[in-house]
Amino acid sequence: MRYLPLTEADRRSMLATIGVPSVDSLFRDVPEAARLSAPIEGLAPHAGEMEVERTIAAMAAKNISAGSVPSFLGAGAYRHHVPASVDHLIQRGEFLTSYTPYQPEVTQGTLQYLFEFQTQVALITGMDVANASLYDGATSCAEAVMMANRVTRRGKAVLSGGLHPHYRDVTLTNARFHGFEVVAAPADPEGEEDLLALIDDKTSCVVVQNPGFFGQVRDLTDLAAAVHAKGALLIVAVAEVVSLGLLTPPGEMGADIVVAEGQSIGNSLNFGGPYVGLFATRDKYVRHMPGRLTGQTVDAEGRRGWVLTLSTREQHIRREKATSNICTNSGLCALAFTIHMSLLGEEGFKRLARLNHAKAVQLADRLDGLKGVEVVSDSFFNEFTVRLKKPASKVVNKLAKHGILGGVPVSRLHPGDEALADLLLVTATETNTDADMEALAHGLKEALS
Amino acid sequence: MNTQGRKTHIDTLGVEGGNAASAAAGTISGNRALMLEEPLIFEQDSPGTTGVDLPEPPTFKPRLGKVRERGTIGLPGLSEPEVIRHYTRLSQKNFAIDSGLYPLGSCTMKHNPRLNEKLARLPGLSDIHPMQPERTVQGALELIDTLAHWLKTLTGMPAVAMSPAAGAHGELCGMAAIRAAIEDRDGSTSHRRRVLVPESAHGTNPATAAACGFTVDAIPADATGRVDLEALKAKLGDDVAAIMLTNPNTCGLFERDIIEIADAVHKAGAFFYCDGANFNAIVGRVRPADLGIDAMHINLHKTFSTPHGGGGPGSGPVVLSEALAKFVPLPYVVHGEDGFSLVESGEDDQANGKEFGRLKGFHGQMGMFVRALAYILSHGADGLRQVASDAVLNANYVMASLKDVMTASFEGPCMHEALFDDRFLKGTGVTTLDFAKAMIDEGYHPMTMYFPLVVHGAFLIEPTETESKQSLDAFIRVMRGLAERARSGDAEHFLGAPRMTPRRRLDETGAARKPVLRWVPEVSQAEAAE
Amino acid sequence: MSIIKFTKDHEWIKLDGEVATVGITDYAQQQLGDVVFVELPEVGRNVVAGKEAAVVESVKAASEVYAPVAGDVVEVNEALADDPALVNRDPQGEGWFVKLRIENQGDLDDLLDEAAYKEYCEGLH
Structure with missing residues (x-):
């Protein structure tokens, strides 16, 4: 077996050193009844690279990869071009096969990129400080609500109807078990909800997504002021982080916590994971934050260096009183994010964002003229909602038969709401060509006829 | 006062200031040959430069409603070669399993096969959107279902929840399942809020129990390093929801009484959660189902070798017993006549209602699933069993080769990790931390230290099956040499270590007293000072 | 005249009139190592004897500081925010944590005096 270096002779000699006759005797503490004597049933013996590749490549071949067809899917996961050097760098063994930087003297590389990551996240969100990542946007959202509960010592979260249903559901699941209250406003495709009416003196936070799940972009400044006046915190969720290259950042609108899905920068679609949760807040709340933090310091010779810091918030020290149970986070995805963002820089990131918006405007204009298609979103970034004259899920399946991934039917994420059945979320990014857009327009025309 | 954690002191610090690096290295640049000083990416800004060429957007009328376009962000501009050089240099400041033995106990730093990286990047797996119509992702769903099948087979359990993103997230899943099952059975959990957790447990266990609304009650260890069965029985009662037990435990020992523990827990109407962080010690040799376990997470980044990536991403599927099988998170894959599909909502016709x-968002850590499945297929039934055998053999070999110069905490045999404490350093003026730092200069990543909490100054060494005998012998020679050096009275050697790393000991106290958690441009630093 | 008393959890309490000053002992700060942060209660909060009144943190540890007796917090040591090392340098002086208006002076009778506390600490070695 190519991954196992011990030879039979090694094993015999090592057993002799230990002073036992066989490996089985090392397992003598296992109750007799629980010892398996035969190899696991049904699993073939070890296999070479060729055989394993054949098996898994066969599964891969049964999927339609988004890059091979015109694709307009979003709803919290976005297909962007990732520069070739990103994947090259993250596969360097010193990054890929290292672990959490518990020994700072031999993990300055990881610590420094996490410090850069934290800075980039703070800059793009317009916040003071960010952590070294959480699992994804949805779990970050739930963590933010629990942090707001700690900060305000209240226990009721108000969620916008424009929040991604997965973010809402993860928050609700945590609420059920952790024991806090959630008021989730109904789905809000038109952007007309009045969240202030839902706030009372028990409200710890209001969570809004920008751009919203249905696409609208909103100025949250007034909402932030109103939420603060009630003694609550404003949490802003960003499911498409590229939007921060164009829009006024949540920090400038008065957000207290910003959570985001960072997948768009540096990370592939990966059928939904692994992704990277971004989490940023104000300096004054830093000791309430979940997750790891890297801080700057000096070494014994006075040279600048980095360490994990403020660890007393975390589970390995604080145990049942920790701010979160999180341990392993999304280190390598955060590295991919950092490298991609470094490659883009100020100019590149802003251009990428403008390009995305331009493509979406172009697509919206193209689709709006079609019979049976109405663009619902009056404002948007790179994703918008259209109302079709037929159920969106049926239309999407028809399009898929013609080799077009035409969008995400709202009903897939808001099932059971008849009023939303005709709504389709459509995204355009820098990867979409004019030909892609024509293909979608033609496909829709056919599917709706 | 009730303390959690251990004591720390500032190390004596030398000079401060900008030229410290060059002063320490004795070179003009501060570099030491292949060891290169590297500023932050923000300090290499060349405004207007970018490493990505994107087309200029066509003219268009923005549709941003009332939102203004943002001003300057403050990101630096660099070309591609500069960025590649920057991150290559940073990578060279890291220890990694690719470069050497990484005996971090409980973390399972084993070889990460590159075939798995290649397969995870096949466009048919990496470039598929989670919201694509199910018909266009049958292979992806088949892959999840296949991995689920092997995880169930290897553990003997009837069900598995695939979506948790890491071990701690899996714990949350398992404890939520337990709480949901109790609510379903008894109508509420208000009467069962206590969770028993051994003192030696990972910090994630009590943190998870608390996150699920439970209170934590610690169970002591007995003199053999295992759960004290009588103490456990005495703590069981009709207010106990579950026990959270790691097996093999964090002392590297198999809980001999585990079946009796499971019986007692079940008799009390409670559930048995097993922290599966150490499943790599028994995979292919013991099935958790045969031990009476109700729920156990499997860290794919430990047992099934998905790369640790500097702290993730991980993946933590949770296998479940018959009693918990329906209490799963959404979504999950089902296999019907029309192929595979996802149950994403409780309103789905195929949902079980429980x-x-x-x-988390979407369906789970697909990229990790691909790697873990490739690992399972590569090893096969014989290889997986050999993995556990070699991991345990290697740990016992280390234990046998060091126990005369270091102090083993408990009688062996151990499982996949060897636990020592700091009694052998008594009177030397050298602590476990100092010893660890001296290991760094010898070219080794230190073991896990000061954990588990049940022994003083713990050294938890997990060599894994990845190490050859030659590699272990070299490590043993170094550990013996250092132990002898400490006892010979050369404390100085340890207190000043490490000396040859890119940075020497870092001031963690200063970092925590005045946290600097991001880079700030110098201009605004000056403004702030005014 | 002021009275000083100690707890087995290594807090000290010094009574001057109706107001008592509370902190952690020299033994406690030595056990904890370099203090990096102290979380203090809000002024006006009522604390219960034997329950958490503050949290003191070093790099790798966090400790709850219990109120030796019940009372209302009338003042907290703001200086600790900028200079938590005061707890290490002068634990029984400038490194104090909170001042309490105590509910019942008799509660102090149950605590250890200096000699008894010293003896207790010696027994811990």
């Missing part, structure tokens, strides 16, 4: 909610 799902407890959702734990």
